[in-house]
Amino acid sequence: MTTTLRKHAVKLLAAAVAISSLATVGAAAVSTTDAPVPTAVLTSNLNSTVGNALTSDEVLTAEQALNKAKAEAEAKERAEAAAKAKAEAEAKAAAQAKQQSEQAYSALLNDPIAAKTVAYSSSLTADSVVKNNATSLGNYKLTFYCPCAICNGNDSGKTASGTYAEEGRTIAVDSSIIPLGSRVYIDGYGVFIAEDTGGAIKSNKIDVFVGSHERAYDLGVSYADVYLLA
Ligand SMILES: [Zn+2]
Structure with missing residues (x-):
């Protein structure tokens, strides 16, 4: 399935390249003839070229494949953003815990009375x-x-x-x-x-x-x- 879709996407890309070269040819034609090319003619040429490259089903399948790839890329982006936010939250929590630990420790050291209360305590929070x-x-x-x-x-x-x-x-x-x-x-x-x-x-x-x-x-x-x- 994936391979088939990829083939169609390649074909669609080929079609896009064909369209772009056609536009260039059209522009060149305009400059040499000094006459504006009617839109209807361009459209007709494009339709003809694309029609030779891909069937309408193939175009649809390729578009679906591209949309799927786009959706997957967006989902990946969202997952990465969520992972980044989670890592940041964890780092922040760790920094806070470290700071609290240091504050509690310095309080313990600076307060002999607090130090004495923890002696022989089985519920030693420090x-x-x-x-x-x-x-x-x-x-x-x-x-x-x-x-x-x-x-x-x-x-x-x-x-x-x-x-x-x-x-x-x-x-x-x-x-x-x-x-x-x-x-x-x-x-x-x-x-x-x-x-x-x-x-x-x-x-x-x-x-x-x-x-x-x-x-x-x-x-x-x-x-x-x-x-x-x-
Ligand atoms: Zn004794």
């Missing part, structure tokens, strides 16, 4: 924001300790950085990897401050401070992804 804006340190082994002599060596509750340990804020780290004073995000637990160190807390280990020995014992050992906040 989760993805924090991850996107922090340095991933990898998977860490988490243990838990309290201020007692068994956990801490002494029962003063004083950390290596001179602060008094507090649940939901204090963690002990390897300070050669995580400098004391750093804000650390522990996936599933929240944001903490690296305030303490410990003899056994080396490389990818973090000791999380909790209020009682029983609680530390119950929490046992777990593993979580850790991020260093800016």
Whole structure:
């Protein structure tokens, strides 16, 4: 079908070329004879030439094929315009999401109170924001300790950085990897401050401070992804 239509279209084009050459011939004829060629004569010649090239059915078929091709081209143009609009909308949404993420992150960093509320929160809305804006340190082994002599060596509750340990804020780290004073995000637990160190807390280990020995014992050992906040 397509091939047949193409053949007809070619024929129609041939007819168009024939028409155009005829017009040129007609113009030349006008200039040499200095006499206007009556329209009726031209029309008659055209009809005769076209009539030899194509039957009326063929002309109709070729016109239909051309109309179809034109409609297809228009449909393609509309589809391309729609795809372009969609891509633009997506890019705009992505830019907005990025901006919101950055705003939420800077709000988190600039507001210690907000940072504290996310500690130990399982419904941590800042989760993805924090991850996107922090340095991933990898998977860490988490243990838990309290201020007692068994956990801490002494029962003063004083950390290596001179602060008094507090649940939901204090963690002990390897300070050669995580400098004391750093804000650390522990996936599933929240944001903490690296305030303490410990003899056994080396490389990818973090000791999380909790209020009682029983609680530390119950929490046992777990593993979580850790991020260093800016
Ligand atoms: Zn203890």
